[in-house]
Amino acid sequence: MAKVFVYPYNSLILSDLVERLGHEPLAIMSEIRKKILTPSLDSPPLNITPEDPKIGLKYAAVEVPSGVRGRMSLLDPLIETAQAAIMVKNPNTSFGCVGCARTNELVNFLLRAKKIPFLELEYPGNEEEGKEFVFQIAQFLKSLEGEK
Amino acid sequence: MTQITKMIVIHSQNILPSDIAMKIYGSKADVMVKETCFGVLITGEQEAVDNLVREIRKLDPYGIFVKERGILPGNPYRCRANRGGGARPGFHQMEYEDSLLPWIGAGLRALEAGEVPRPRAARRKLDVEKLREIAIYGM
Numbered sequence: 515m516a517k518v519f520v521y522p523y524n525s526l527i528l529s530d531l532v533e534r535l536g537h538e539p540l541a542i543m544s545e546i547r548k549k550i551l552t553p554s555l556d557s558p559p560l561n562i563t564p565e566d567p568k569i570g571l572k573y574a575a576v577e578v579p580s581g582v583r584g585r586m587s588l589l590d591p592l593i594e595t596a597q598a599a600i601m602v603k604n605p606n607t608s609f610g611c612v613g614c615a616r617t618n619e620l621v622n623f624l625l626r627a628k629k630i631p632f633l634e635l636e637y638p639g640n641e642e643e644g645k646e647f648v649f650q651i652a653q654f655l656k657s658l659e660g661e662k
Numbered sequence: 663m664t665q666i667t668k669m670i671v672i673h674s675q676n677i678l679p680s681d682i683a684m685k686i687y688g689s690k691a692d693v694m695v696k697e698t699c700f701g702v703l704i705t706g707e708q709e710a711v712d713n714l715v716r717e718i719r720k721l722d723p724y725g726i727f728v729k730e731r732g733i734l735p736g737n738p739y740r741c742r743a744n745r746g747g748g749a750r751p752g753f754h755q756m757e758y759e760d761s762l763l764p765w766i767g768a769g770l771r772a773l774e775a776g777e778v779p780r781p782r783a784a785r786r787k788l789d790v791e792k793l794r795e796i797a798i799y800g801m
Contacts, residue, residue, distance in 0.1 A: 522755060524729075524752055524755055525729075525755065525759065526669075526671055526727055526729045526755075526756060526759045527727065527759050527762060527763070527766055529728075529729040529730065530727040530728050530729055531766075533728065534719075539729075541729070541730060542732070543729065543730040543731060543732035544730060544732065545732070546732030546733060547666065547667070547730070547732040547733070549732075550732060550733055550734070550737065550739070551665060551734075605758075606758050607754050607755045607758055637762060638762060638765045638766075638769075640765065641764075641765050641768045642779070643765065644762070644764075644765025644766055644768050644769040645765075645768060645769040645772040645773075645777065645779050646769075646779040646782070647765075647766070647769055648766060648769025648770055648772070648773050649769065649772070649773060649777075649778065649779050652773055
C-alpha cells in the first residue's frame with residue numbers, strides 16, 4: 515500500500531479512487547484534522563503555532579505572501595511522506611490570488627523534483643473521458659504495487 | 663486510537679442518504695452519524711469508521727464516494743449556525759466534482775467489466791495554411 519499525494523489536495527474523486535484501489539491518499543483533510551483535534555492547540559481559526567511559519571520557511575522565504583508559507587506548513591508532512599502522486603492539470607477550482615496559485619505551482623514542482631511515480635491527467639468532460647480517467651488511475655496504482 | 667470523520671457522497675439512483683443512515687444505526691457501531699442532502703458524515707474511531715465504510719460501499723459500489731473530512735460535524739469552525747450560513751470552505755470543489763461523479767461511476771463500471779478505453783488520437787494543432795484558407799475562403 516503506497517502513500518499517494520493527490521492534487522487537488524481536497525479532491526473527493528481522487529481520494530476515493532486511491533482508497534478504493536487499496537492505497538492511502540494523502541490529502542490536506544488529515545492535516546486539518548490534526549490541527550483541530552490535537553488537545554494542546556486551542557486557538558482559532560486554524561491553530562497555527564509559531565512553529566508552522568518556520569516549517570513554511572523551508573519552502574518559501576519571508577518576503578513570499580504568508581498564505582504560501584502557511585499552506586506549505588500544512589502540506590509539508592504530506593509532501594515528505596508521499597511515495598507517489600496523482601495530479602490533475604488545471605482543475606477548475608484552482609483559481610485564486612497569487613499566493614494560492616504560487617502554492618499550487620510549488621507543490622507541483624516539489625512533487626516532480628522528488629522523482630516519485632507521477633501521474634498527470636485532466637478531469638473528464640464526458641463519459642468516455644471518465645472511463646479513461648478511471649482506467650489511467652487504476653493502471654498507475656497497479657504499477658505502484660508492482661514496484662513494491 | 664484516532665478519531666476520524668468521513669464524508670460519504672452519494673450519486674446513486676438506488677440509494678438515499680437515509681438508507682445509509684439507517685444501515686449505520688442498525689449496525690450499532692459506536693459512531694456519530696450526520697445525514698446531509700448529499701450523503702452522510704460518520705465520526706468515530708478509525709477502525710470502526712473504516713469497517714462501516716467498507717460495508718456501505720457494497721450498497722452501490724459505483725455511486726458511493728468517500729473522502730475524509732478534517733472537521734467534525736457541528737464544529738464551530740464550519741457549522742452554519744456559527745458562521746451565519748453560506749458556502750463553507752471546500753464547497754466549490756465538491757460542487758464541481760459532484761458533476762463528474764456519473765462519469766466516474768461509468769468509469770468504475772467499465773473497469774470492473776475489464777474494458778480497456780480506446781487510445782485517443784493525439785490532437786494536432788491547426789496548420790497555418792489551413793487557417794489561411796479558412797480565413798480567406800470561409801471553409
